[in-house]
Amino acid sequence: MARMNDSDKVGTILLTLTELSEMMKLSFSRLWKLRKDCDKNGFPKPIRIHDGARGLRWRLDEVEIWMESRRTTSGI
Numbered sequence: 001m002a003r004m005n006d007s008d009k010v011g012t013i014l015l016t017l018t019e020l021s022e023m024m025k026l027s028f029s030r031l032w033k034l035r036k037d038c039d040k041n042g043f044p045k046p047i048r049i050h051d052g053a054r055g056l057r058w059r060l061d062e063v064e065i066w067m068e069s070r071r072t073t074s075g076i
Helices: 017-024 028-036 060-074
Strands: 056-059
Touching (some): 017 028, 017 060, 056 060
């Protein structure tokens, strides 16, 4: 699991699972499947900001890049 450190960009926008779900219009269960298979599908790995599932965040810039790559790949 990726962890934020001093080398991460200042001002990076981090998304909660709820925000990610709303942005991508996907259910929590679909997002957990994407997260589980991230080594196969390239979905961004979350950053752990504290223990527990509620402590996970996704970098907005990485999610946007992944979404754009999916649009390009699928021809949408």
